[in-house]
Amino acid sequence: MKKIVILGSTGSIGCQAINVIKRLRGEIEIAGLTTYSNLALLKKQIRVCRPQIVSVWKEEQALELNEWCKRNKIKLEILHGLEGLVEIAGCAASDMVLSAVVGSIGLKPLLAAIKSKKNIALANKEALVIAGDIIMAEAKKNKVKLIPVDSEHSAVFQCLKQEDAKTVHKIILTASGGPFYRYNSSHSDIKVSQALDHPTWKMGQKITIDSATLMNKGLEAIEAHHLFNIGFDKIEIVIHPQSIVHSMVEFIDTTVLAHLSYPTMELPIQYALTYPERCKLPLRRLDLSVIKRLEFDAPDFDRFPCLKLALNAGKISGTMPAVMNAANEKAVRFFLDGKIKFTDIAKIIKKVMSLHKTIENPSLDDIFAADLWAREVTRAFSG
Ligand code: NDP
Ligand code: MG
Secondary structure: OEEEEEEOOOOHHHHHHHHHHHHOOOOEEEEEEEOOOOHHHHHHHHHHHOOOEEEEOOHHHHHHHHHHHHHOOOOOEEEEHHHHHHHHHOOOOOOEEEEOOOOHHHHHHHHHHHHOOOEEEEOOHHHHHHHHHHHHHHHHHOOOOEEEOOHHHHHHHHHHOOOOHHHEEEEEEEEOOHHHOOOOOOHHHOOHHHHOOOOOOOOOHHHHHHHHHOHHHHHHHHHHHHHOOOOHHHEEEEEOOOOOEEEEEEEOOOOEEEEEOOOOOHHHHHHHHHOOOOOOOOOOOOOHHHHOOOOOEOOOOOOOHHHHHHHHHHHHOOOHHHHHHHHHHHHHHHHHOOOOOHHHHHHHHHHHHHHOOOOOOOOHHHHHHHHHHHHHHHHHHHO
16 A cells, blocks of 8 residues: 655645545555644544644644644654654655645755655645756656646646657647636736636645746746756647646657646546556546537737746756746735735746846755745845
């Protein structure tokens, strides 16, 4: 039986992963769970999943959880902080880690899991965005395969399964276009509630805003670049509002393979957890005669400048993706808190990137320093 640690179990991906595991009935045992601050949900998950080890962010919460465990006669190892996240990612209780935390905080635990030779199901895209070269080199060294959870990358991964990488002509990443694909008014008046109202996917807040700005697709292009070792000139982005085609691969003979399903993250999550096996999933089956139309369109880089900024950062590489990502994480937080406008997100990222002197072939320390610097500069701009 596989034993899994879920980093970010209280989030959108984490909760769906627990549902998937429950439905697989005994094939996967949950060894560890983590949350940032949602202790109430973590307690419910502890009762249902019976993990051996958990991690929370603050020490006070670890102490509170410890008292709760004593009162309820639950035996549990409780860790906290970034050290806790790193320790649980590499702990002996599991042979598999699902990384579903949000943001660059996922980098250190991901590296710890790779170094401990865990099988990895990867949802946390920001780690790959900021340190893709280091992560992929570490994965190769430790003979660890990263199985993508992101739906587009799961689609590409499945299309590539039987194919020789040399035969790939390009990867076509699809994007729903988010809530503002057909929005004709000025983007500067967009409210938080409008940006959080995604037409096809229900996700955590940060990725939902990234989907509204199309930053998410830029992050995903960088993710694909690293996961599939492919140049940015061979990654095309296509808007596909129905979110039925999750991505495509075009081969040298002009064949295009695509992955289709109704939009649900349970599918790529289950595939990553059961890989290399494909298991039954009792979801409704695709009915193209009901869907009738699948539309595709080119992205509008002028209306969605975050997409261009992310692609530029990816092409510049070095420490620039870390700077772009950190500025975005901060700016999205400020937008959600009502401190800046929707259109300020791109303006701030552009400014912060323009002030950064890229370090090529950066070490991990260079990347963390760039991340920290960009957060401080972003904070100053958002005053
Ligand atoms: P959520 O915000 O819903 O969940 C994030 C999880 O990480 C929660 O458990 C949260 O705890 C925890 N967390 C947040 N910040 C920290 C921190 N600083 N330290 C430790 N733990 C933290 O995010 P999603 O599930 O939507 O996304 C997770 C990742 O998966 C992201 O990288 C996203 O881009 C990617 N992804 C998500 C998809 C989706 O459908 N949601 C689709 C494809 C990719 P708490 O609950 O306490 O906040
Ligand atoms: Mg995606």
